[in-house]
Amino acid sequence: MSLKGKIVFITGASAGIGAATAMAFAGEGARLLLAARRAGKLAEVASKALEYGAQAVHSIDLDVRSRHAVQRAIDELPPAWAEIDILVNNAGLSRGMEKLYTGRIEDWEEMIDTNIKGLLYVARAVVPGMVVRERGHVVTLGSMAGEIVYPNGAVYCATKAAARAINDGLREDVLGTPVRVTSVDPGLVETDFSLVRFHGDAGKAAKVYKGITPLTGEDIADVILWAVTRPEHVNIARVSLTSVNQANTLLIHREP
Numbered sequence: 001m002s003l004k005g006k007i008v009f010i011t012g013a014s015a016g017i018g019a020a021t022a023m024a025f026a027g028e029g030a031r032l033l034l035a036a037r038r039a040g041k042l043a044e045v046a047s048k049a050l051e052y053g054a055q056a057v058h059s060i061d062l063d064v065r066s067r068h069a070v071q072r073a074i075d076e077l078p079p080a081w082a083e084i085d086i087l088v089n090n091a092g093l094s095r096g097m098e099k100l101y102t103g104r105i106e107d108w109e110e111m112i113d114t115n116i117k118g119l120l121y122v123a124r125a126v127v128p129g130m131v132v133r134e135r136g137h138v139v140t141l142g143s144m145a146g147e148i149v150y151p152n153g154a155v156y157c158a159t160k161a162a163a164r165a166i167n168d169g170l171r172e173d174v175l176g177t178p179v180r181v182t183s184v185d186p187g188l189v190e191t192d193f194s195l196v197r198f199h200g201d202a203g204k205a206a207k208v209y210k211g212i213t214p215l216t217g218e219d220i221a222d223v224i225l226w227a228v229t230r231p232e233h234v235n236i237a238r239v240s241l242t243s244v245n246q247a248n249t250l251l252i253h254r255e256p
């Protein structure tokens with residue numbers, strides 16, 4: 001399946017997996033709708049995507065936690081950009097790593113508002129058009145954390161368990177249409193994820209990847225690209241992947 005000229009909407013495109021996914025689709029000549037809050041970073045990704053071969057790029061300054069902003073962003077797309085073919089519902093974050101009974105409630109709310117409500121708002125705004133046009137593919141960034149809870153991460157894991165349920169529910173609800181729904185569920189990927197989790201503490205973030213060869217954003221982008229280029233009758237429901245140093249969220253082999 002050629003992606004040339006297809007409109008691909010990537011949330012959380014300013015960094016990490018989203019930015020790597022933008023480059024992967026750019027290399028296929030897609031048209032990219034890129035969204036995130038940090039306009040400066042998004043502009044850098046946009047110009048790099050054009051260098052990588054994107055047919056065109058349209059950037060949207062968007063906080064997915066605002067349902068009105070999400071709906072407005074989709075409603076006000078220029079006509080040439082309105083018919084989204086592929087949604088990569090990727091924007092997300094973890095905040096804090098603490099026992100449930102001592103965790104910061106502000107952190108919980110930020111994760112729930114972004115990873116669950118933001119995910120829903122974006123899907124709710126984009127999928128109706130896909131159903132009407134009888135074409136489309138939604139890729140949700142889940143996580144291995146949605147499968148097995150790890151200590152001090154209950155709320156993040158809960159948001160990813162919710163993402164899994166949302167993805168599965170969406171696949172059921174579009175049954176009877178040609179719209180495809182895929183969840184990509186990675187283990188440890190080295191991005192800004194841990195820096196964000198630890199509120200900018202680079203030392204703590206580096207420890208997460210110490211002694212292992214983690215997945216990269218490019219590894220995840222590769223899987224996303226593979227999932228969306230299967231023949232049209234094939235729906236990849238879920239891809240779960242880890243670095244070879246990780247068996248699951250609880251079992252990680254670290255070299256000394």
Ligand code: NAP
Pocket residue numbers: 011012013014015016017018035036037038039041062063064065090091092093094114118141142143144185186187188189190191192193194196217
């Ligand atoms: P990252 O490098 O920190 O990138 C996160 C992206 O999400 C950024 O572009 C950020 O952009 C965006 N974002 C965060 N909050 C947002 C909001 N309210 N509105 C709009 N955009 C927002 O982390 P990443 O590893 O690429 O994470 C991407 C996705 O993969 C997340 O859903 C994460 O849960 C999932 N994931 C990551 C890992 C991992 O180990 N890294 C593993 C499994 C799953 P702005 O800050 O500019 O808005």
